[in-house]
Amino acid sequence: MTATLERPPVTPVPPPASRKRLRRNDTAGPLAYVLLGITALVFLVPFYYMIVAASRPMAEMNRTPPPLTPGPDLWSNVVKAIDSQDIGLALVNSTIVSGVITVSTVLLCTLAGFAFAKLRFRGRAALFGVALGTMMIPPSLGVVPLYALMANLGLAGELSSVILPSLVAAFGVFFMRQYLIQTLPDELLDAAKVDGATSLRTFWSIVLPVARPGMAVLAMLTFMTAWNDFFWPVITLNSSNPTVQVALNNLGSGYVPDTSVIMAGTLVGTLPVIVVFLLLGRQIVGGIIAGAVKG
Amino acid sequence: MPTTLRPAPGVRTPPRAGTPWRTRLFQVEERTAPYAYIAPFFLLFAAFGLFPLVYTAWISLHSYKLGSDMEWLGLDNYTWLLSNPEFYNALWKTVTIGVLSTVPQLAIALGLAHLLNYRMRGRTFFRVSMIMPYATSVAAAALVFAQLFGRDAGAVNWLLGIVGVDAVDWRNGDWTAQVAISVIVIWRWTGYNALIYLAGMQSISQDLYEAAALDGASRWQQFRHVTLPGLRPTILFTIVVSTIGASQLFGEPLIFGGGKPDGGALGQYQTLGLFMYQQGWTYGSLGRAATVAWVTFLLIIVLVLVNTRLAKRRASK
Numbered sequence: 001m002t003a004t005l006e007r008p009p010v011t012p013v014p015p016p017a018s019r020k021r022l023r024r025n026d027t028a029g030p031l032a033y034v035l036l037g038i039t040a041l042v043f044l045v046p047f048y049y050m051i052v053a054a055s056r057p058m059a060e061m062n063r064t065p066p067p068l069t070p071g072p073d074l075w076s077n078v079v080k081a082i083d084s085q086d087i088g089l090a091l092v093n094s095t096i097v098s099g100v101i102t103v104s105t106v107l108l109c110t111l112a113g114f115a116f117a118k119l120r121f122r123g124r125a126a127l128f129g130v131a132l133g134t135m136m137i138p139p140s141l142g143v144v145p146l147y148a149l150m151a152n153l154g155l156a157g158e159l160s161s162v163i164l165p166s167l168v169a170a171f172g173v174f175f176m177r178q179y180l181i182q183t184l185p186d187e188l189l190d191a192a193k194v195d196g197a198t199s200l201r202t203f204w205s206i207v208l209p210v211a212r213p214g215m216a217v218l219a220m221l222t223f224m225t226a227w228n229d230f231f232w233p234v235i236t237l238n239s240s241n242p243t244v245q246v247a248l249n250n251l252g253s254g255y256v257p258d259t260s261v262i263m264a265g266t267l268v269g270t271l272p273v274i275v276v277f278l279l280l281g282r283q284i285v286g287g288i289i290a291g292a293v294k295g
Numbered sequence: 296m297p298t299t300l301r302p303a304p305g306v307r308t309p310p311r312a313g314t315p316w317r318t319r320l321f322q323v324e325e326r327t328a329p330y331a332y333i334a335p336f337f338l339l340f341a342a343f344g345l346f347p348l349v350y351t352a353w354i355s356l357h358s359y360k361l362g363s364d365m366e367w368l369g370l371d372n373y374t375w376l377l378s379n380p381e382f383y384n385a386l387w388k389t390v391t392i393g394v395l396s397t398v399p400q401l402a403i404a405l406g407l408a409h410l411l412n413y414r415m416r417g418r419t420f421f422r423v424s425m426i427m428p429y430a431t432s433v434a435a436a437a438l439v440f441a442q443l444f445g446r447d448a449g450a451v452n453w454l455l456g457i458v459g460v461d462a463v464d465w466r467n468g469d470w471t472a473q474v475a476i477s478v479i480v481i482w483r484w485t486g487y488n489a490l491i492y493l494a495g496m497q498s499i500s501q502d503l504y505e506a507a508a509l510d511g512a513s514r515w516q517q518f519r520h521v522t523l524p525g526l527r528p529t530i531l532f533t534i535v536v537s538t539i540g541a542s543q544l545f546g547e548p549l550i551f552g553g554g555k556p557d558g559g560a561l562g563q564y565q566t567l568g569l570f571m572y573q574q575g576w577t578y579g580s581l582g583r584a585a586t587v588a589w590v591t592f593l594l595i596i597v598l599v600l601v602n603t604r605l606a607k608r609r610a611s612k
Binding site: 028109116144146165259269 | 330336339350362410425490497571575584585589
């Protein structure tokens with residue numbers, strides 16, 4: 001802290017003047033546009049490269065300089081990618097895995113978030129602390145016994161081995177708690193109580209409708225995370241029953257390093273998330289900001 | 296134990312026997328329901344989080360291959376690990392790649408967040424495009440960048456060629472491979488961190504800026520003396536998360552190396568994550584893999600403590 005901040009204002013300054021000056025002060029100048037424009041370009045170019053490479057034969061991609069516009073071979077490259085790794089099956093698998101995880105996570109996290117946000121019970125603060133603390137545990141630490149556990153249950157290689165450990169997430173509990181504290185008025189809950197509703201009834205007919213926008217954001221974030229999960233699926237699944245990420249890993253490590261086919265597979269595996277993002281990017285960004293740890 | 300609970304005679308208590316069963320049911324529900332709502336989280340965590348965590352320590356004391364019995368070794372795995380040059384190599388690479396990726400990432404994110412906080416046209420477009428890489432999977436990002444960093448036809452070398460720099464063999468060089476992997480990490484995570492910082496910036500009171508502006512503080516001074524101190528907890532949070540993320544680095548070097556866990560011919564980008572994977576799933580020695588996991592975990596704790604200590608000291612200067 002500097003002395004300038006601690007000095008009390010000597011004379012009261014008329015607020016309108018200072019407001020105006022401040023507003024001008026937080027409007028972007030040309031430099032901000034240039035810097036952000038360059039960054040946006042850097043962040044988006046790899047996507048563009050993916051499209052260009054996926055739509056041209058490999059021979060053209062190996063030329064110097066590389067082509068800068070999309071070509072006509074997208075479809076044939078996609079077909080080759082789907083043939084070399086079973087990307088169709090991978091897409092179905094990833095949809096199942098991400099779908100189940102999303103539904104379960106959103107429901108269970110809303111339930112737990114509701115309890116932590118609005119219900120009074122013994123040990124609430126301590127239990128919430130424990131729930132938050134679990135976020136600090138690196139996932140790779142438990143991978144060896146988790147793998148042994150799944151193998152003993154006969155689930156190694158099965159989709160359920162990917163689904164089970166992700167059915168609920170501490171981040172979601174935290175996120176829904178924040179959301180419900182901010183959006184669910186206590187009066188509404190009191191009214192339901194006076195009317196004799198059980199807490200489950202209250203949850204169903206009052207909390208769920210109020211929580212819907214928050215649940216939608218959590219659903220998108222969860223789906224994205226589940227779709228992109230790499231570490232555990234690569235360990236537990238094999239190439240005969242892959243998720244998209246496992247299939248992409250196999251595609252990249254195959255014996256035929258055909259750049260264009262690899263990029264076509266990558267494009268197909270990434271497209272679902274990209275489409276979701278283009279449609280709902282604003283909400284997702286808002287959700288990440290809302291879920292961020294503040295002050 | 297009804298006797299101990301019975302209140303002293305003469306004290307008015309809510310009638311027990313006379314209470315309609317519905318009301319009593321209601322009370323029981325009210326008391327137990329919260330636990331039922333949080334139970335799924337804790338049960339699932341116990342089964343798939345806590346149990347594996349604790350059991351890893353136990354496994355690390357054994358020789359253990361899948362399908363065979365565990366054989367007690369005591370601390371043998373640990374002495375094996377600590378006298379293994381490959382472990383120190385992996386540890387060193389994890390640290391260097393971690394520093395190369397985390398420091399620029401957070402610095403750029405801070406600047407970006409400051410820019411994204413401005414009132415401007417197309418703000419949503421900029422925010423969404425910053426975060427697009429976060430939506431990409433490790434696999435997709437690493438595959439694209441592996442092509443971009445190709446030696447003969449990679450776009451990066453082509454661009455370097457334009458400014459007169461000779462083609463770089465990114466994958467086979469020691470530092471170049473580490474730089475390339477760091478670039479993947481930076482590309483994927485910078486925008487995400489920028490959004491976290493943005494959230495922190497928006498929770499800083501406008502009054503502080505107003506006061507600073509009244510005192511004639513320039514934009515840069517406002518950033519240094521209002522924004523940075525206000526962001527301290529957020530910065531600490533991102534440092535902790537990035538430290539953990541960096542120590543777990545796995546997907547990027549695996550795919551960059553074409554799916555092989557050796558991290559290049561000389562292990563030039565073999566991280567601890569790859570080393571663990573190699574022990575457990577290439578060589579089938581799960582006991583040793585568990586040992587690597589535990590040592591990594593202890594290192595993470597130490598690193599997080601050191602980092603937060605340092606960041607706190609810097610901030611209070």
